Amino acid sequence: MKDSFFLESNFSHSDLDRMRGLIESSSSNFVELVNLAGLNPHTDLRYLDLAGVSFDDCDIRGFDFTGTNLIGAKGNIRTLWDNSTILHEAQIDDSIFQRGDQEEGVSSVLPEGFFRQHWVDLALWLNSNSVEKFTDEYASQLVEITLKSDDQYVRKSAMETLSRNVSIETLFSIIENRFITTDDKFLAKAAFQLLGSLYADNIQETLAVATRQLRGPWAAFAAELLVQKLPYGNQLKYLIELMSRHEDILVRRSFIAKLAERQGEATELIVRNPLSGDVFDFHSFIRKTDLENLTRVVIRRRQFEKEFLENNKFGRNFYDQVYTGAVSKEFYAKNTKHLEMQIFNRLDAFNKFGLGYKLPIFATAHLEL
């Protein structure tokens, strides 16, 4: 005997609830709806009819659209897709994927030659577009100019124009997913600067974006940003702990240099090995001879500062270096032994952040005297 003559009996309560949830959802975001429907984006979106759907504000990296009809599928500047988005046998006519907005940018909108134009032309073009007319397409164009222009000035201008006109959420997304993913050091550095400028507006998101980059190719920039912005406390302590395990020595050194810079000129001066010029890495052995050499460096620096402040107050010296006298104020000892102790104390205090420096024991003995 048949259970029921009606189809509903084949659907469980949870199926019916999911269907109702989908209909009543206030969101039309594709990814959110996929999650709401309980569909697996790696297996359940194959060979479907998804013609005309909108991927606005969606991260569809890793989604499998094998054999699916995606004709006319739309997206916007915040749509993220890349080679991990599987489009094997998919129909992509007149869709975001055919236009290649993500990989090729808006080359369909801006001719390739546009990016090689003289910056004056581009600057004029940038200025000709007033804020009132600012659209997603315009934002896309600015992103592409930032990524592709041959002229650094133009790229910077485009980035600034973009930062002034898009919402902060969009800006975070663009920085993280477009600018920082580049292999261009100049752009990455500028992107981190831009990210840093957003700190006041959204502390959590700025720190979150930077933290996510600590394992990426621009970990040094991310670490620098974090060390500048994080307040003293547990978060900074955890960051230092994390960075002490970073596999790249250059990133570690760059991080320590920025941390020392935050402590002031005096600390910045003494965290470098005077012979090699390299920053002392985490867990470095700082020998007695290193301390002696640092003492000599400090003495020389005090001399420079004295000369600069006495004779050249209003100008710059031969090396184009401006001295504020901070080192002399910090390391004021009259004799070498005492100066060495001050340097030791400074290093020891810096070491309290968790750098793991191994300082000479006999130097501690001087302290106790």
Place this chain on the structure above:
Amino acid sequence: MKFNEKTENPLGQLVEMSTRTVESNIEMAADIFVTLCFGVEDIELEEYTVSIKFRRAYLTTEPNGGRIDPNLKHGIRKHPERIARETEIEKSTKTTVSNNSAREAIVSGKFSPIDQSIEASRKGKKETSEVAEVQLSERNTDFFEHIPVEAQGNDRWIICNEKDISLSGYYLNNDRLCRIIMDNGRPNRFGISIAVEIKRQDIAIEITKNTRWFPLVPNKEKLLNALIGQRLASIAHGRNDRAITFAKSDTFVNSEVDHEG
């Protein structure tokens, strides 16, 4: 030959198929008769009603111990050897005749009084013109024959309506789909498996009742479709990435001859 038949229609509300195999009047052959119907089924969600429909379906066959007679298939579209095309043309002409030429023509007697007023209105060298116009048009009549269950290659049939209207009602009613001819050598098993397959892309849904008026944007509609398709696939007879098998029928006869002696 006595055929054993086994039919599965796990979602009979949507697709129902039954088959009947009859020994043919020629030796070692059997005719396959099929009844096939599609339904549009509703899922009631209190405030909403979701209708499930299919745009098209495929009947796929797999003969066992024989082959399908290529000349005796249901729904063969045979294109004529020659196509005659009838064209009606209404000729037209649009002529501008200068008054001078007209007058000359009248004088020479070639052009009968095109208009006496031309001569009357003519003053000095001033020229006017007269235009005569007739339209040109061409009419063609093309005939298109729709075959709801149309035979295709690889022993399968496509079932669809005109203009993409969803499938509903009976498409075969005990109609002979094909004839299977037994292979030489009297195989141990002779028969055919027939399945109704529907591509996931051909499942269509429609909200026919929406008392709370939640707008069904394309994203919701398509994913609701995917969700329902996924559920139907889990209930149906079988599935693969592309298509879902909604009904299946196995018809076969085991040989009674003991070859072992």
